[in-house]
Amino acid sequence: MSAVTPFDNESMMAKVGDRLLVHGHVVGRGDRQGEIIEVRGPDGSPPYLVRYTDGRESLVYPGPDAIVEPADR
Template sequence: MRAHTGDWIVVESLHLGGERRRGQIVRLEHPDGSPPYVVHWTDHDRETVFFPGPEAHLEFAGKSAAGGHQT
C-alpha cells in the first residue's frame, strides 16, 4: 500500500453489520508512502498512527469513491 497526504483510508468492518471507518491521511511516516500513516478519523475527530491491515483500502485524493482504486 502506497499513499499520499490527503488520500482517504477506508477500513471495512470485520463483523457482520459493523460500521466502516473512514479517515484522511494527514502525515506520512515514510517518504515512499508506505505505512504507518497519521490518519484523521471522521467518526471520532481524532488523529492516530495507523498500520493498515487486509480490511483497509485507499481512496485516492481527487477521485470519487466509485472511481477510486484499491491498493
C-alpha cells in the same frame, strides 16, 4: 492501475490527503473512514497518521481490511 488500492505490504502507497477506508469486521460496527494527514513511512508506505470522520486521530499500519482512495477521486 485501479483508483482504489487494496492493502498489500509490498505496494501500499498513499499521499497526504488520500482517504483510508477500513472495513468493519465486528457485528454492529461499520466501516471507518478517514483522511491521511501524514505519511511516516518511506516513499508513501505505512504507517499513516489518519484523522477519522469522528475527529479522532491515530497512527495506522493498515491491514488487509484497508483500502486507500486517492484524494483526486
